[in-house]
Each structure stands twice: as C-alpha cells, then as structure tokens.
Amino acid sequence: MMRPILTGLVMLTASSFAMASDTGPGCGWGSMLFKGQSGVASHVVAATTNGTSGNNTFGMTSGTNGCDTSRTINYTGSNAVVFHNMDRLSNDIAKGDGEVLSTVASVMGIQPEDVPAFKRVMHDNFNTLYPNSDVTSEQIVQTMVSLMANDRTLAKYV
Amino acid sequence: MNHTLTTLLSLLLFLHMAPAFGGPGNISALSSDPQWLALLQYQRSDWDGALRSEVDSDDFFLSDRGKVDPEDELLANIRGFEQKPDLQCRFPARAQWLHSQGLIKTLSIDEGHCPELNQWLQKFEPEYISLIFPAAYLNSPSSMFGHLFLRVDQKNQRDENRLLAQTINFAANVNHDDPELIYAYRGLFGGYPGVISVMPYYQKVKEYSEVENRDIWEYRLNLNAEEIHRLLLHTWELLPAHFDYFFFDENCAYRILTLLDAARPSLQLTQQFSTYAIPSDTLRSIVASDLVNEVRYRPSMATELKYKIEQLSESLHPLTLALADPGNTLPEQHHDENHPAITAGALEVAFDLQRYHAQQQQLPRSSVADASLALLKKRSEINAPSPYRPPPVPAVRDDEGHRTFQVALSQGQNEDVEFTLLRIRPAYHDLLDPSAGYPEGAQIKFLETDLALRETGTLRLERFTGLNITSLTPRDAFFKPLSWRVDAGLYRKYLADGDDPLIPTLNVGIGHSYRLAGQHQVYLLAESQLQHQHSLPSNYAASLGLHGGWLFRGENWQQHLSLQMNEAVAGYDHHYHQLNWEVSYHLGLNLSLIGQLSATATEGNWFHQQRLGLEWRF
Numbered sequence: 180m181m182r183p184i185l186t187g188l189v190m191l192t193a194s195s196f197a198m199a200s201d202t203g204p205g206c207g208w209g210s211m212l213f214k215g216q217s218g219v220a221s222h223v224v225a226a227t228t229n230g231t232s233g234n235n236t237f238g239m240t241s242g243t244n245g246c247d248t249s250r251t252i253n254y255t256g257s258n259a260v261v262f263h264n265m266d267r268l269s270n271d272i273a274k275g276d277g278e279v280l281s282t283v284a285s286v287m288g289i290q291p292e293d294v295p296a297f298k299r300v301m302h303d304n305f306n307t308l309y310p311n312s313d314v315t316s317e318q319i320v321q322t323m324v325s326l327m328a329n330d331r332t333l334a335k336y337v
Numbered sequence: 338m339n340h341t342l343t344t345l346l347s348l349l350l351f352l353h354m355a356p357a358f359g360g361p362g363n364i365s366a367l368s369s370d371p372q373w374l375a376l377l378q379y380q381r382s383d384w385d386g387a388l389r390s391e392v393d394s395d396d397f398f399l400s401d402r403g404k405v406d407p408e409d410e411l412l413a414n415i416r417g418f419e420q421k422p423d424l425q426c427r428f429p430a431r432a433q434w435l436h437s438q439g440l441i442k443t444l445s446i447d448e449g450h451c452p453e454l455n456q457w458l459q460k461f462e463p464e465y466i467s468l469i470f471p472a473a474y475l476n477s478p479s480s481m482f483g484h485l486f487l488r489v490d491q492k493n494q495r496d497e498n499r500l501l502a503q504t505i506n507f508a509a510n511v512n513h514d515d516p517e518l519i520y521a522y523r524g525l526f527g528g529y530p531g532v533i534s535v536m537p538y539y540q541k542v543k544e545y546s547e548v549e550n551r552d553i554w555e556y557r558l559n560l561n562a563e564e565i566h567r568l569l570l571h572t573w574e575l576l577p578a579h580f581d582y583f584f585f586d587e588n589c590a591y592r593i594l595t596l597l598d599a600a601r602p603s604l605q606l607t608q609q610f611s612t613y614a615i616p617s618d619t620l621r622s623i624v625a626s627d628l629v630n631e632v633r634y635r636p637s638m639a640t641e642l643k644y645k646i647e648q649l650s651e652s653l654h655p656l657t658l659a660l661a662d663p664g665n666t667l668p669e670q671h672h673d674e675n676h677p678a679i680t681a682g683a684l685e686v687a688f689d690l691q692r693y694h695a696q697q698q699q700l701p702r703s704s705v706a707d708a709s710l711a712l713l714k715k716r717s718e719i720n721a722p723s724p725y726r727p728p729p730v731p732a733v734r735d736d737e738g739h740r741t742f743q744v745a746l747s748q749g750q751n752e753d754v755e756f757t758l759l760r761i762r763p764a765y766h767d768l769l770d771p772s773a774g775y776p777e778g779a780q781i782k783f784l785e786t787d788l789a790l791r792e793t794g795t796l797r798l799e800r801f802t803g804l805n806i807t808s809l810t811p812r813d814a815f816f817k818p819l820s821w822r823v824d825a826g827l828y829r830k831y832l833a834d835g836d837d838p839l840i841p842t843l844n845v846g847i848g849h850s851y852r853l854a855g856q857h858q859v860y861l862l863a864e865s866q867l868q869h870q871h872s873l874p875s876n877y878a879a880s881l882g883l884h885g886g887w888l889f890r891g892e893n894w895q896q897h898l899s900l901q902m903n904e905a906v907a908g909y910d911h912h913y914h915q916l917n918w919e920v921s922y923h924l925g926l927n928l929s930l931i932g933q934l935s936a937t938a939t940e941g942n943w944f945h946q947q948r949l950g951l952e953w954r955f
Contacts, residue, residue, distance in 0.1 A: 261537055269713055272713075274723050275722060278497065285495070286498070309713070
C-alpha cells in the first residue's frame with residue numbers, strides 16, 4: 180500500500196518543488212501536473228527553422244526555447260525582439276505605446292526625441308503592419324522599415 | 338627580545354615573499370582559499386565533512402582527482418595554464434585569480450588571446466547585476482517557492498529597454514518524452530542535468546510574466562565592476578558544465594548563490610544552505626547580506642489584467658466579456674444608454690482576457706487569432722493612450738513575508754485526555770499563517786509532524802502530513818479557475834471501539850471557491866479519500882465526500898471553519914464527518930497564538946478535540 184502513496188507523494192512533491200526545469204513555459208514541474216492539463220507537459224515548441232519563417236501574430240508557438248537549451252534562434256537585433264514578442268508588440272502598436280514597442284525602438288537605434296514619432300507612425304499604420312493574423316515577424320520588421328523610410332523624421336534611421 | 342624581533346622580521350619577510358615563491362605551504366593555503374573553493378564549486382559534505390565539487394562534468398577538472406581534491410586541482414591548473422596558455426581561455430576566472438596570486442606568469446585574456454571569450458563578453462556591456470525573482474502565482478503552487486536568476490544590466494540601460502539585457506539562468510535540461518513517473522523520479526533524484534544558459538530578459542519575462550502569470554521582483558545588486566567581471570568569467574567556465582539536479586539542495590536558487598560567492602567570496606552564501614534551498618529563503622539571505630541597492634516590481638500580465646478590471650466601470654463588464662469571447666463578432670456601434678460605446682478600456686481588457694484564456698486553456702491558434710486581431714484593429718482606430726494605471730507595488734514583498742520553518746507548542750484535550758503537543762513544520766505556508774507576501778488561498782505544507790505527550794504518560798506521533806497542497810482560487814465573472822487540494826499523510830481516525838490509530842491517508846479534492854464581501858472566502862470541494870491500515874475493518878477504506886469551508890482574514894487574526902463529510906464506497910463501510918475550526922492571532926509576523934476545535938461524528942459516536950498554543954516561525 181505504501182507504494183501508491185509513495186509514488187503519489189513523489190509525484191506531488193516533485194510538482195510542488197517546481198522551478199527546477201524553468202527553461203521554458205511548461206517545463207516547470209507544477210506546470211506539468213497542475214496547469215489544468217491532463218498530465219501532458221504543455222510546452223511551447225520553438226520555431227527553430229533556421230530563420231526561414233518567423234512565427235505568426237498570436238502564435239502560441241512563438242519562439243520560446245522549450246526545454247532544450249542547446250537550440251538557438253538564429254535572429255539578432257530587432258528581428259529577435261519582434262520574433263519573441265509578437266503578441267505584446269501587436270498590442271502595444273494598437274494602443275500606441277508599451278514596453279515592447281519602446282524596446283523595438285531602442286534596438287532599431289531610434290533616438291529618444293524621435294521615439295514618439297516612431298510610435299505614432301506604427302500606431303497609425305496598424306492595418307498595414309497587421310493585414311491578417313498570419314503575418315510573420317520578418318514581414319513586420321520589413322513593413323516597419325518601409326514605413327520609416329517614408330516618414331520624414333524616421334527616414335534617417337533606415 | 339632580539340630573538341623575538343628576528344623571528345618577527347623573518348616571518349614578515351617570509352609572508353611578503355611567499356607569493357613569489359609559490360612554495361608547497363602556500364599551495365596548501367591557497368587551495369582552501371574561499372575564492373578557489375567558490376570557483377571550483379567545492380562544498381563540504383554534510384555526511385563526512387569532506388570537500389567535494391558539485392560540478393558533475395569530468396572536463397571541468399584538470400586533475401583526475403579534481404572533484405574531491407582542491408589542492409591537486411590547483412596544482413593541475415597551474416601546470417596546465419603554464420603549459421597550454423589556451424587553456425586559460427576555457428577557465429579565465431581561475432587563470433585570473435592564479436595570476437593575481439603570482440602562481441602563473443602570463444594571463445592569456447589580458448594578452449587578447451581568447452577571441453571566443455571576448456566575443457561572448459561583448460554581449461554584456463555590464464553596469465550592474467540584478468537578481469530576478471519570479472514570485473508565486475496562486476493555482477500554481479509549485480511556483481510558490483519562487484525561482485531565481487541573474488540579469489546583467491547594461492551601461493546606459495533605460496527602463497524602456499530593460500528587456501534587452503542578458504540573463505544568466507540555471508535549470509534542468511529535461512526530456513519531455515519521459516513518462517511521468519520517470520520524469521518525477523529523475524527530477525527528484527538528480528536524473529536530469531542542470532545547465533547554465535544565457536538569454537535576453539524578454540524571453541524570461543515572456544515565460545514568467547505572460548505564460549506562467551508570475552509577478553517579478555528585480556533586485557539590483559551592488560557588485561562592483563571587478564566582481565561583475567569575475568562573475569561573467571565564471572559563468573563562461575560553467576557554460577559547458579552540468580550539475581546533477583537535486584530539488585532539495587542543488588537547485589536553481591543555490592546555483593545562483595554559487596555565482597555570487599564566486600564574485601564576492603566573503604559572502605559565503607552557499608554555506609547557509611546545505612540541506613535544502615527554498616528560493617525565497619535564499620533571497621532573504623541575499624537581502625540580509627547588504628547586497629541589494631534597489632528593488633523594482635514587475636506585475637505579471639494576470640496581475641495587470643486583474644487591476645485593469647478593477648478600474649473598468651462595472652457598466653462595461655458585460656460588453657467586455659462579450660468582446661472577449663472569440664465566438665462573438667464585434668457588435669455594431671450603437672450610441673444609446675443600453676449600448677455603451679466600445680471604449681479603448683473595454684477593448685484592452687477584452688484583448689488581454691482573450692489572450693489569457695487562450696493561453697490558460699491552450700486553445701488552438703486558429704480559433705482565437707482572428708478574433709484577437711479584430712479587437713486590436715478596433716483599438717488602433719482609437720487615438721487615445723491607455724486609460725489604465727499600472728498595479729500598485731505590494732506593500733510586502735515575497736521575501737518579506739513570514740519565515741518558513743515553523744514550530745508550535747500547544748496544550749489541549751482529546752476526548753478528556755489532556756496532551757501537550759509539539760508541531761514541527763519545515764515548510765512552507767499555512768492558510769492560517771499571515772498572508773502578507775504569500776498568495777491568498779494557497780497552502781503548502783511539507784513534512785509537518787505532530788508529537789503529543791499525553792496525560793497517560795505516553796508520547797506518540799499524533800499526526801504526520803507528508804504533503805498538503807491546497808489552492809483555493811476564487812472565481813468571478815472574468816476568471817473561472819478550479820480550486821483543489823491534495824493531502825497525503827498519517828492521520829488518526831476514531832474507530833467504533835474508541836481507538837484512534839494512525840492511518841496512511843490520501844485525499845484529493847476539486848471544486849470551486851468564491852470571494853465574499855470584505856476578506857471572506859468560501860469553498861466547496863468534492864473529495865475522494867483512500868486509507869489503508871490493518872486496524873481498519875477490511876484493512877482499507879475508500880470514501881467520497883464533500884469538503885467545504887469559510888476563511889476570514891482580519892487585520893491581525895485569521896480563522897478557518899471547515900466541514901468534511903465522507904461516506905465509504907469500498908472497504909470499511911462507515912461514514913466520517915468532521916467539523917474543524919482554527920483561529921490564529923498574530924502577535925507578530927513570526928509569532929502567533931493558535932486555537933483549534935474539532936468535532937468528529939462517525940458510526941453513531943461523537944469525538945471532540947481542542948487545543949490552544951503558540952507558533953514560532955524561523
């Protein structure tokens with residue numbers, strides 16, 4: 180009789196001492212047994228296709244590393260920031276401001292005095308940036324660059 | 338007098354010259370230097386007091402005996418670095434220290450001979466090191482212990498681009514294809530290797546704040562430039578290494594302490610945590626070591642969302658809920674009292690809520706993506722900033738709550754037999770403990786042991802809770818989480834003959850909880866119970882029942898009234914109902930008065946128990 184209890188205890192103890200494998204969402208112990216899933220680890224799959232496709236807006240599969248720390252995403256700079264923050268970026272642009280939008284401005288080298296213009300241009304062109312929910316991170320970065328090129332204040336950055 | 342003076346002078350001369358000689362006596366002393374021990378991750382074993390390195394990769398050591406012999410390892414490193422200067426690029430922190438002690442002549446990193454290392458270092462541009470603490474989230478009790486990792490804050494970093502800083506994180510490299518039991522077993526007993534990884538902060542924020550809904554506390558440390566450099570060099574040394582990952586002591590929080598000790602060996606943080614390391618406890622000791630300059634709060638997406646809902650006018654709640662449902666298309670814009678205008682505020686909450694539920698329920702992307710985009714499109718047509726204020730910083734941080742080790746002494750009566758009770762609870766937090774700094778409605782108890790000295794002169798194990806995890810998350814119009822409880826332990830059960838043997842028991846319950854006006858909370862769970870012991874008729878009992886309760890949190894006191902009703906469905910045919918009332922009055926954060934009354938009805942008999950006592954937390 181002790182064995183089922185012991186197993187139960189082991190599993191429950193294991194889940195309660197989580198944070199062990201916190202290299203990605205769904206990696207943690209708690210998230211495996213107690214995130215409302217039926218015991219199947221609900222981890223996010225990294226879209227590591229060597230940069231051939233960014234992930235879509237609102238993708239659940241938005242580029243987090245899963246639990247395999249040996250895999251790397253082959254993006255740098257603004258591509259990387261956009262790739263990893265698709266949901267939040269679209270939200271920030273719709274609102275006209277936010278931490279991720281500010282971070283993208285920073286990584287694109289926009290000077291503080293031009294950042295409000297950058298945010299305004301992106302907000303005003305939301306539909307151009309997000310024509311549908313399948314738009315990828317590369318497309319968004321390209322659109323951002325072309326929007327900047329067509330703006331008097333921001334053209335100097337591209 | 339002359340003789341003494343000569344001896345003194347010779348001694349001074351020797352001490353002054355000693356580093357240059359690198360003589361054997363010196364090697365021995367240096368091999369027990371805290372800096373050397375920290376860099377090689379040596380810890381004194383609790384069992385035999387011997388030094389053993391916690392790194393489990395062979396190529397971390399240059400000597401065959403390196404794992405257990407610091408002196409041998411030191412000699413091997415000196416030889417190795419002299420013979421093969423490129424080896425210094427693999428172990429730059431060690432090389433730097435040995436060079437500063439005069440034990441090696443040239444330092445490769447100074448000579449610019451380590452291009453890979455230099456390229457890696459360029460990622461950082463360090464100004465400060467921050468300790469990042471993702472805190473607990475209710476309904477994920479596993480998160481209650483917290484996690485720790487480091488962030489390397491860059492020169493000229495601003496608040497707006499904090500996300501770009503690199504982080505240093507330690508975690509287990511798990512294999513998701515392992516069946517669950519293997520997963521649990523390997524995790525507990527070191528089957529998964531722990532590795533250190535470096536990645537931008539935005540990836541960690543996404544993981545903790547967005548996916549796991551955990552608030553994050555950022556503690557800026559006062560490590561100086563030299564210490565930061567040493568920490569980075571040591572991180573480089575550890576990148577290819579792996580550690581056998583044990584939950585109880587060698588987990589993430591502990592590994593971060595080893596990095597801090599390597600940066601500033603005088604801290605000796607790892608000395609305080611040899612048997613078990615709860616991240617929030619290690620955080621306390623870091624705060625107590627005068628390492629912290631400044632603390633920032635980063636609310637999770639869930640916390641922000643809840644606070645936005647509080648700011649959202651109630652008249653807009655139905656509209657917002659309708660907007661959040663991905664099955665609904667956006668309603669036409671009416672402008673009369675019955676149809677409030679779709680405001681920016683309503684759209685923002687609707688979007689956040691929709692994304693929150695999509696994440697929680699792991700909805701397929703196709704079912705929600707278009708609806709989410711439609712909400713954003715509508716929001717983008719409004720030219721106004723967000724109407725919401727950010728959530729306030731909690732008055733009590735997670736590392737400022739009550740301490741986790743609890744001892745209680747009480748006096749009571751069990752069916753007319755007086756007893757004195759000693760309770761020891763190694764971890765972690767009870768529903769009756771002060772809730773400041775802890776998620777409300779959550780409880781984790783681990784190895785709680787009650788010893789009773791009874792009036793009859795006998796000393797007995799009164800009860801033992803192996804593990805109790807309770808998560809009572811209130812439901813409302815916007816959030817509908819489940820409440821649940823798991824309890825495994827040895828509990829005394831009153832039998833018909835008046836005996837009360839200790840019975841191994843497993844309870845699992847699931848249900849709902851609601852918050853009432855003020856600080857009241859009620860819950861109702863459907864529970865199943867399994868018990869097995871030879872004194873039970875049929876040797877076992879399987880029961881189903883209901884478990885309901887009422888919690889109240891006052892300024893200085895708390896109470897919990899609960900009723901459990903169980904009916905056996907197999908084995909020992911009986912019913913077992915228990916009414917339990919517990920009260921705690923807090924004399925301080927770590928000292929409370931406790932009282933308990935319970936009445937049990939089973940098979941036509943009534944049994945009573947009560948006690949009154951004091952609790953201390955360390």
